[in-house]
Amino acid sequence: MTAHIEHTQSATPAPGPAPRVDSEVGPLRTVLLHRPGAELKRLTPRNNDQLLFDGVPWVDRAQEEHDAFAGVLRSRGVEVLLLGDELVRALHDDRARIAGVHSAVDERRLGIHLADALRSHLSGLAPEALATILTSGMTFEELPAAEGASLVRRMHQPGDFAVDPLPNLLFTRDSSVWVGDRVAITSLAMPARGRETALTDLIYAYHPRFAKTGRAYGAHSAPLEGGDVLLLAPGVLAIGVGERTTPAGAESFARSALADGLAHTVLAVPIAQQRATMHLDTVCTMVDRDAVVMYPAVRDNLFAYPVRQDGSGGVRVSGPSPFLEAAAEAMGIDRLRVIDTGLDAVTAEREQWDDGNNTLAVGPGLVVAYERNVETNARLEEAGVEVLRISGSELGSGRGGPRCMSCPIDRAPLV
Numbered sequence: 049m050t051a052h053i054e055h056t057q058s059a060t061p062a063p064g065p066a067p068r069v070d071s072e073v074g075p076l077r078t079v080l081l082h083r084p085g086a087e088l089k090r091l092t093p094r095n096n097d098q099l100l101f102d103g104v105p106w107v108d109r110a111q112e113e114h115d116a117f118a119g120v121l122r123s124r125g126v127e128v129l130l131l132g133d134e135l136v137r138a139l140h141d142d143r144a145r146i147a148g149v150h151s152a153v154d155e156r157r158l159g160i161h162l163a164d165a166l167r168s169h170l171s172g173l174a175p176e177a178l179a180t181i182l183t184s185g186m187t188f189e190e191l192p193a194a195e196g197a198s199l200v201r202r203m204h205q206p207g208d209f210a211v212d213p214l215p216n217l218l219f220t221r222d223s224s225v226w227v228g229d230r231v232a233i234t235s236l237a238m239p240a241r242g243r244e245t246a247l248t249d250l251i252y253a254y255h256p257r258f259a260k261t262g263r264a265y266g267a268h269s270a271p272l273e274g275g276d277v278l279l280l281a282p283g284v285l286a287i288g289v290g291e292r293t294t295p296a297g298a299e300s301f302a303r304s305a306l307a308d309g310l311a312h313t314v315l316a317v318p319i320a321q322q323r324a325t326m327h328l329d330t331v332c333t334m335v336d337r338d339a340v341v342m343y344p345a346v347r348d349n350l351f352a353y354p355v356r357q358d359g360s361g362g363v364r365v366s367g368p369s370p371f372l373e374a375a376a377e378a379m380g381i382d383r384l385r386v387i388d389t390g391l392d393a394v395t396a397e398r399e400q401w402d403d404g405n406n407t408l409a410v411g412p413g414l415v416v417a418y419e420r421n422v423e424t425n426a427r428l429e430e431a432g433v434e435v436l437r438i439s440g441s442e443l444g445s446g447r448g449g450p451r452c453m454s455c456p457i458d459r460a461p462l463v
């Protein structure tokens with residue numbers, strides 16, 4: 049588990065309005081994406097399951113698809129930040145380089161001797177070269193020529209990883225999440241993704257653009273992933289609890305968001321603990337102020353435990369109640385519309401698997417979606433939602449759609 053970088057908030061307010069995210073659908077102004085790179089080239093049929101990909105993507109095509117995704121967002125006036133570039137920028141700070149090197153070198157794997165040699169090698173690298181290793185890892189074969197003999201090195205296969213690659217960095221949704229004007233560094237559940245948050249942590253700590261950004265959630269270690277966090281309305285959060293976010297993660301996040309005044313209600317929503325529904329956003333995303341697109345198979349059996357402050361410093365848990373009712377009540381609306389995809393069970397299951405329910409709202413009633421989910425997209429359009437289609441034949445092999453691949457940093461308020 050990575051220790052969070054201690055972050056001291058400056059008393060001086062940032063010039064201009066600070067970025068903030070209060071909803072899922074407020075007009076998107078700034079978003080963090082990650083253009084996939086050499087880390088995807090590390091995937092093989094032997095390691096793809098462990099690295100959470102369902103196949104071996106064609107990397108050049110994945111990059112083209114991602115460039116098109118970023119292009120669609122830019123064409124709608126969204127500022128796109130790329131994690132790789134922002135990482136390099138942050139690594140210009142010596143403290144960021146120390147934190148990055150510390151996170152990448154695993155003494156349990158390398159032993160003290162080789163770990164020391166690798167640390168001193170990485171510490172001497174320029175920000176660009178270090179960023180490449182932090183994201184795409186390093187094999188034993190690629191290690192610099194070490195002083196003296198290393199049994200560890202001799203006994204490993206040349207292609208074994210001395211530093212693991214992070215192919216799931218593509219899914220920026222999961223490794224940090226903004227609530228109001230604060231950012232929470234999450235705690236990722238799967239071993240293949242654990243180190244991603246060391247990178248988001250150092251970006252938000254040392255990138256000059258984020259020097260004034262406060263933190264939410266603090267140094268909690270209970271698993272919480274951004275794909276499980278939905279900002280249903282200002283002050284109303286839903287948190288999926290399933291394969292990734294645990295009950296402890298949901299409770300810690302709820303307590304800290306309520307105590308910090310970032311929310312008045314947090315809905316903890318149990319979801320099936322399986323790969324197809326690894327996050328709440330694989331079955332439900334918001335497409336308008338009062339509307340969601342939802343996998344029909346869960347529509348009537350999702351429920352929620354509403355968590356609120358009890359008025360004396362603690363929290364009160366109520367429910368369980370049907371999710372759609374609990375959400376509407378917390379949001380202060382009569383009902384939360386569900387775009388009825390009206391699909392037969394097999395088509396619905398296929399399109400859910402291909403992230404049909406995982407849309408990214410660019411504004412109310414305007415979403416980015418994978419083009420392959422023909423039926424779901426048609427139903428969204430029939431319901432009056434504008435759909436910006438992108439192709440995801442290669443991107444989708446990591447099992448994530450437009451919402452998973454984006455971390456909103458700034459959205460205009462809903463009026």
Ligand SMILES: NC(=[NH2+])NCCC[C@H](N)C(=O)O
Nearest residue numbers: 100219275327446447448452
């Ligand atoms: N927010 C999301 N649904 N993210 C999808 C993440 C996919 C990634 N391969 C994983 O298994 O972790």
